Amino acid sequence: MTTTDATQHGSAKLTAAQLEPPLKRNGLVRFLADTATMTRRNVLYLVRRPQVVVFALISPIMFVALFNYVFGGSMSVGELSYIDFLIPGIMVQTVMFGGGNTAIGLAEDMGRGVIDRFRSLPMSRLAVLSGRTAADAARGIITNTVILTVGFVIGFRFSNGIGWAIGSFLLVLLFGYSITWAYAWMGLKLKSVEAVQAATFLPAFPLTFAASTFAPVTGMPDWLQVFSANQPVTQVVDAARAMMHGGDIAGPLVRSLLWCAGILLVFGFLSVREYRKG
Amino acid sequence: MKRPVETGHQAIIQAENVVKHYGDVHALNGISLEVDQGEVYGLLGPNGAGKTTLVRILATLVKPTSGRCLVGGVDAHQNPMAVRSQIGLAGQSAAVDDLLTGRENLEIVGRLYQFSRAEARRRADDILERMSLTDAADRQVRTYSGGMRRRIDLGASLVGRPEVLMLDEPTTGLDPRTRNDLWQLIHQLVAEGTTLLLTTQYLDEADELAHRLGVIDQGKIIAxxxxxxxxxxLGGDRLQAGPANPADMSRVTAILASVGDGEPYVDERRQVVSVPVADRITSLLAAGQAFEDESLTLSDLSVSRPSLDDVFLAITGKTAEDDTEPGAAA
Incomplete structure (x- = not known):
């Protein structure tokens, strides 16, 4: 056997005696550790695709500016200034549309050989999904911080105390996290990146526009209000808005949390089932 | 390669009558095989024969419709986690992350094998060196050449120091030099005692690496x-001839039948006839003389070593190329 360039450096290798065995972990610890590893992997993917990060930042900035300056002047939203009304809506809209990346990312992974590698490793299977949704939720922290910053520059202010302000931010993140599981299911179900790209907008548009996101639902026709007043985006936006500026918090907050729990349970279950099938 | 000295007859991979159906598509139709510790077992077959499906089942990625798989004595589908810590998978059905560096890829795989952060890093360094990728360790994999990519992929399958390595078409699409480098790496691993299950479409690769071969076709091991x-x-070498004028095909067939040591095979599409021969020189000279005597003009006259096609021809009576995907056949 001849030695070639590819092999001749392999002399100073670790011997079997120098190797440490794998850590003994129970199911839960393994799940958490693997979720952390997979989150890191997905975050690295996010930051290495600067165009994706830039677009994810530009579109909410554009929405804040456009909606505020285009509609702000002619929109009557009660006692709040339009920018104060708008910001919680834009935040929820952003996590709603941002979820599309979860679907695309998972469909991409499933279409590539790397998912087979993960499946051949002694790792928690669920971590492929939980690491993906966690990374996308982490992205939500950045985009929402940018939105708030831009909002502050053009006049947005919290007026209900720092505690509720933080609470509203966390509520939006929680809703965003729940929604990523719905998108995860979509990505696993549709499989092809092209199909996912086309499909993510279908639920996102009616849910974010037929809601209290940009205008009060009371201005919408009765038949539409049946949907818009009761769907989750309106509950979350109303709760976040009340937490930021005052008003009835308890009602919409409880309904928001119930929606989040329901979405997480249903789509968490469906996603895991779909992933196991593949 | 010589098979290592037998240390008792201990099968480390056992497949018992494994069947896999995807709806109406019968990917595997009852496959049984045993691979001994330290042995290199090659699964040889065309695209769509079921090689990858079998590897995916043995690697716990897919459950069989019926049948049993034991790896290291452990049932692969009742206790997949135990099997996964013993195996490494690489080749067409495994891959690495393009946007991560070589080192990051290996460290993440190490973490997912449940090694501590420090141990994952140590193993990554070790493998980078072994795969001659130390200089490229901190570059994103998308900048790697085809050969480097296969090496990092093979490296990722070695992070857990697996007893059993499964390589699914490890050199498909590589240039000859890179292919040879990869073969040398595989030889080294085998010399260190790793059991290897290998799939390939190439007889020369199977010949180079495998101690034992299973020829697989339409989801069955046929030899x-x-x-x-x-x-x-196969009867060794084959003598092949093609007439300049297609009308002479039957005359060429008759001559080859007379000088060869077996049934001639007529390939209508390529307009050539071939026949197994025991002594290549004698047969070639005899055939040349016969063609000369009959004043037949030829477009081709050659002696070739057996190819995968010939294996298939001898065993199934049809060529590997003629074979369709089981999906299309069903």
């Missing part, structure tokens, strides 16, 4: 033996 045994079955 099994050492490369030498299989080649013996």
């Amino acid at each position: 099994e033996g050492t490369p030498d045994e299989l080649k013996e079955r």
